[in-house]
Amino acid sequence: MIRSAKARHNAPGLIVLRIVIVACLIVDAVIHFQLAGNYDKSAPGGIGAGNLFRIEAVVAIISALYLLLVGSRRSYAVAAVVALSAFAAVLLSRYVELPPLGPIPAMYEPIWFAQKTATAVAEGLGGVLAICGFVALGRSGPKASKEPRRRA
Numbered sequence: 001m002i003r004s005a006k007a008r009h010n011a012p013g014l015i016v017l018r019i020v021i022v023a024c025l026i027v028d029a030v031i032h033f034q035l036a037g038n039y040d041k042s043a044p045g046g047i048g049a050g051n052l053f054r055i056e057a058v059v060a061i062i063s064a065l066y067l068l069l070v071g072s073r074r075s076y077a078v079a080a081v082v083a084l085s086a087f088a089a090v091l092l093s094r095y096v097e098l099p100p101l102g103p104i105p106a107m108y109e110p111i112w113f114a115q116k117t118a119t120a121v122a123e124g125l126g127g128v129l130a131i132c133g134f135v136a137l138g139r140s141g142p143k144a145s146k147e148p149r150r151r152a
Helices: 005-009 012-042 049-070 073-095 114-140
Strands: none
Touching: 012 049, 012 073, 012 114, 049 073, 073 114
């Protein structure tokens, strides 16, 4: 028996997975909003790190809502891209001294502190779990037919 797409998206395990991913994205957003003011003076003539933090927070919230409300493979993919790109950015800013890129300031900060660690964990965990959800939805779908399609 083939289950409907809505039934697959709302399977109990996937609902829990979605909630955990959404929580990770919300942690990411809250911490970015909290820290944004501390970085406003980093590039007064450009975008500024504070504004980059605010943009990241808004994108994380939007992707969390999309995943929570839709639960499709696409929403898992969006959540994975948002979480893993933020995770890559925090690791890059910690370990690589990049120069400013146009209006974007240099973001090198070679230390770990509680909020930075918490957001890195949330982003990494959320990204990996979003990939798991994406894969799980792909596997639970009906098998593709090996017969060629007939034109009507």
